[in-house]
Amino acid sequence: MTVAMRWPSALPDAVRAVSVDAGEKVLAGAVAADGAVLAGTALALYLVDPVGETRRVGWEQMQRADWNPDDGMLSLSEVGAFGGSRPVYRFAFEFEARFLAFLRERITSTLLLQRHVPVQGAKGLFVIARRAPGGDRAVTWLYEFEEGVDVADPEVLRAAEAALARARDEVGDL
Known part of the structure; x- marks a missing residue:
């Protein structure tokens, strides 16, 4: 609104x-x-x-x-x-x-979705979807890690990519 x-x-x-x-x-x-x-x-x-x-x-x-x-x-x-x-x-x-x-x-x-996903205990990342105010561009999907999450850990990166893909599948193109 x-x-x-x-x-x-x-x-x-x-x-x-x-x-x-x-x-x-x-x-x-x-x-x-x-x-x-x-x-x-x-x-x-x-x-x-x-x-x-x-x-x-x-x-x-x-x-x-x-x-x-x-x-x-x-x-x-x-x-x-x-x-x-x-x-x-x-x-x-x-x-x-x-x-x-x-x-x-x-x-x-511009924020369409912001979902917390735990990947290392309670710590994790946020999957975020943003849309330009004019609606003339595709939705931008990204993730942002919480402080203390080991972003060099390949398992963390795989979990982040999977969480992003899940959110896109669930929500669609918005």
């Missing part, structure tokens, strides 16, 4: 100036202390670094958004690829509850 949120019409000039893909419109955004700009549309988050380089990240590629009130930092992490590093972005700016709510709602809206 999607909840309609009212956003202030007065976005900062730097946010309104972000160039987004055709058919998209900036709905929310913030300017970080270092001049980086975050601009969110219905389909993606645009990250503009202080020198003007822009990175577009589809909401289905974002794993989470966390605000740390102790240091005033927003951390955004991408889903990442198995065996690779997960891109994490950190921005300092004054707390903006509505923007954080927007980020979390957009990220959560």
Whole structure:
């Protein structure tokens, strides 16, 4: 269920100036202390670094958004690829509850399935299915291991692949 949120019409000039893909419109955004700009549309988050380089990240590629009130930092992490590093972005700016709510709602809206599967005692992995907000791309299936699970163990990898295949068979193409 999607909840309609009212956003202030007065976005900062730097946010309104972000160039987004055709058919998209900036709905929310913030300017970080270092001049980086975050601009969110219905389909993606645009990250503009202080020198003007822009990175577009589809909401289905974002794993989470966390605000740390102790240091005033927003951390955004991408889903990442198995065996690779997960891109994490950190921005300092004054707390903006509505923007954080927007980020979390957009990220959560892409989540179709998240199932815990134990593989080493109670520890295990999550099988996850995500869909792009526009619905124009296939569902992305992945798994994420919990801390402490030995991902180098061939049995763990086999169990992860089997759990992923089982979930895809049970759920279908969504």
